[in-house]
Amino acid sequence: MKFSAIGFTAALAATASALPSMRRANNYAKATARVLMGNNGHIYIADYLPESKKFEVTLKEESIGDPSWMAFAPPNRLYAVDEFSSAIYYYELDLDNNTLEKKAGQNGSVGVVHLEFNKDKTRMIGSAYGNGTVDVWNIENGGLELVKTIKSDGSLGPNEARQAAPHPHQANLDPSGRYFAVNDLGTDSILVIDSKGDDYKKVGSVKVEPAGCGPRHGVFYPQGSDAATHYIVVCEITNQVLVYQVKYTTEGLSFSKTQTLSTYGDAFPPANATTAAAGEIQITPNNQDVYISNRLSGNETDSIAHFKVKKAKCGTTSLEFADTVSSGGLLPRMFSLSTDAETVFSANQDGELGLAALDIGANGKLTETPIATLAASIFGEAQFGPQFVLQIV
Numbered sequence: 001m002k003f004s005a006i007g008f009t010a011a012l013a014a015t016a017s018a019l020p021s022m023r024r025a026n027n028y029a030k031a032t033a034r035v036l037m038g039n040n041g042h043i044y045i046a047d048y049l050p051e052s053k054k055f056e057v058t059l060k061e062e063s064i065g066d067p068s069w070m071a072f073a074p075p076n077r078l079y080a081v082d083e084f085s086s087a088i089y090y091y092e093l094d095l096d097n098n099t100l101e102k103k104a105g106q107n108g109s110v111g112v113v114h115l116e117f118n119k120d121k122t123r124m125i126g127s128a129y130g131n132g133t134v135d136v137w138n139i140e141n142g143g144l145e146l147v148k149t150i151k152s153d154g155s156l157g158p159n160e161a162r163q164a165a166p167h168p169h170q171a172n173l174d175p176s177g178r179y180f181a182v183n184d185l186g187t188d189s190i191l192v193i194d195s196k197g198d199d200y201k202k203v204g205s206v207k208v209e210p211a212g213c214g215p216r217h218g219v220f221y222p223q224g225s226d227a228a229t230h231y232i233v234v235c236e237i238t239n240q241v242l243v244y245q246v247k248y249t250t251e252g253l254s255f256s257k258t259q260t261l262s263t264y265g266d267a268f269p270p271a272n273a274t275t276a277a278a279g280e281i282q283i284t285p286n287n288q289d290v291y292i293s294n295r296l297s298g299n300e301t302d303s304i305a306h307f308k309v310k311k312a313k314c315g316t317t318s319l320e321f322a323d324t325v326s327s328g329g330l331l332p333r334m335f336s337l338s339t340d341a342e343t344v345f346s347a348n349q350d351g352e353l354g355l356a357a358l359d360i361g362a363n364g365k366l367t368e369t370p371i372a373t374l375a376a377s378i379f380g381e382a383q384f385g386p387q388f389v390l391q392i393v
Contacts, residue, residue, distance in 0.1 A: 033338055034058075034095060034393035035345055037355065037386035038067035038080065039379055043091075043100060044386070046374060048343075048357060055355060055374045061100040064089055068333075068387045071115040071124065077142065079124060081112040088112065088126060088137065090144045095393060104144045108135040114170040118195055119177035123147075125193075125200075127182060132166035134182055134193065136200045148200055154187035159212045162237055163188070169236075170217045174246075175225045179253050183215040183233055190215060190233065192252045203252040206244075210260075213238040217280055220246070221309070221317060222287040230317045231255060234281045234292055239263045239270070241281070241292060241307070243319060258316055263292045263305055265321035272298025280334045283309075284341050289364030290319060291344060293332040301326040301351060304335060304344065304358070306366060325366045328356030328373065329385065336390045343371075347389035352376060354385030 033048040035055070045059035065082025067089075072078050078091040078100070090104040111130015117123070126135040136148040157163035167186035171193070174181065182191040188211055192204045208215045214237030220228040231244045243259035262269075263278040270276035279293040290307040297303065304327050307319040327335070329348025336345050337360075344358040344366060354377075356370035376385045 033343075033391050035355075036070060036072060036078075036388070036390045036392045037347060038063065038070055038388040039349070039384050039386050040066045040068075042379070043067055043070070043078075043080065044379075045095070045098060046355065048338075048345075048372060048391075050343075053372045055357070055372055057374070057378060059098040059100065064102070064105070066387075069112070069114050070388055070390070071117060072390065072392045073117065073121045073139075074392075077139075079115055079139070079144075081115060081126065083111060083113055083130075086110045086131075088115075088135075088144065090139070090142070103142065106144050106146060108137070108146045109133045109149060116171040116173055116180065118173065123195070123198075123200070125171040125180055127168040127171050129167045129169055129185070132168065132186065134168050134171060134191070150193065150200070150202055152182070152184050152187060152189075152191060154184060154189045154191075154205055154207075156186055157188040157212050157214065159214065159237055162186075162214060163212065169215070172218055172220060172231075174220050174228050174253065175223070176227050176248075181218065181220070181231060181253065183218055185214040185216055185236060188213060188215065190218075190231070190255060194252055206255040208233065208235070208242065209257065210238065210240075213240055213242070215242075216278065219281055219283045219290070221283060223283055223285050224287075229315070230258075232281065232283070232290060232319070234263060234278045236277050236279070239273075239276050239278045239294065241278075241290075241319065243317065245316060259318050261307070261319055261321065263294055264297075264303075265305060265324060268303070268305075268324050270294065270297035270299065272296070279332060282335065282337050282344075284337065284360075284364065286341070289360075291335070291337075291366070293327060293335050293346070294324075295331050295333065301328065302330050302332050302348070303327055304332065304346060304366060306364060308364065322363075323365055325358065325368050328353040328358070328370050329376065331385075333387050334389055338391050345389045345391065346370075347386040348376070349384040349387055350376070351385070354379050355389065
């Protein structure tokens with residue numbers, strides 16, 4: 001059943017109250033990582049205990065619709081999409097008592113698949129894959145108000161099955177805190193949105209090559225700086241990672257491609273190149289390692305590929321394939337890095353392991369064997385494993 005955000009007044013079902021074993025005391029050790037997850041119909045918190053190398057589920061709540069992407073603003077604001085409707089929901093997440101309460105719901109564009117905050121977390125950008133638009137939300141003081149919708153209107157890519165319409169997939173805030181780069185899978189383009197003066201207007205776009213590659217997710221480089229020098233974007237359709245040199249201009253951002261690589265590496269091609277679809281990309285805070293998830297590969301399990309970042313004397317940055325490991329399951333739509341950048345949390349929608357913690361070892365190499373796991377069965381026999389995973393504390 002689908003719920004409309006507008007007019008929804010019933011209280012959110014509190015299934016955690018029926019699961020006392022999932023409750024914990026208020027005092028959490030500093031070494032405990034609180035990991036947020038979501039799949040169709042549920043929001044979860046699992047505590048990762050590094051010393052004992054295990055996960056413990058501490059919250060399982062019914063959500064409205066499909067929270068395939070969420071955004072957390074400390075200490076307690078949680079925003080979630082419903083990918084199969086036009087709704088965005090705002091929850092209050094009490095991490096001391098492991099409770100979740102719906103505070104607001106509003107309708108925007110249909111099929112939002114990604115949320116990104118501005119620098120001070122007063123605005124939120126929703127990328128609507130289903131509607132071909134980008135929504136700007138006012139979230140000041142716990143509010144949830146749609147203030148603007150921007151149409152992605154570039155020319156479509158050549159893949160008739162996958163690029164029949166614009167499909168904004170992700171908005172990335174650049175290190176300066178001013179510009180958002182929006183990857184549009186349907187139009188093979190990166191849109192640039194300028195937030196100056198709270199205007200949030202489209203100021204340019206760049207066509208991504210090769211045509212038909214389908215840009216999905218990306219990262220700015222370097223992290224922790226005042227400005228970007230490069231943008232690294234993953235193409236879902238062709239399973240490629242592209243490196244662009246970035247320059248700041250009076251009109252916004254300019255992009256110049258410098259490198260194209262396979263997301264699998266030459267020695268590890270997918271068993272089924274027709275279905276293979278690259279997913280997530282992350283870069284470590286020290287800007288030395290990049291990780292990319294590969295899905296629908298046709299292999300026994302899917303994978304996370306590791307690339308080293310190489311800096312040339314001329315100032316350009318490139319990637320070098322290093323190695324690849326199993327994601328622990330199938331369909332790793334998303335993975336994320338722990339806040340200390342020592343662990344990768346891999347969420348698998350299918351397969352035996354729903355969640356796997358992979359240790360980041362020397363030189364950025366991931367461990368072949370997970371150091372902690374959650375079985376897919378924990379997420380329900382009729383449910384997919386988690387689509388979303390993020391350490392929030």
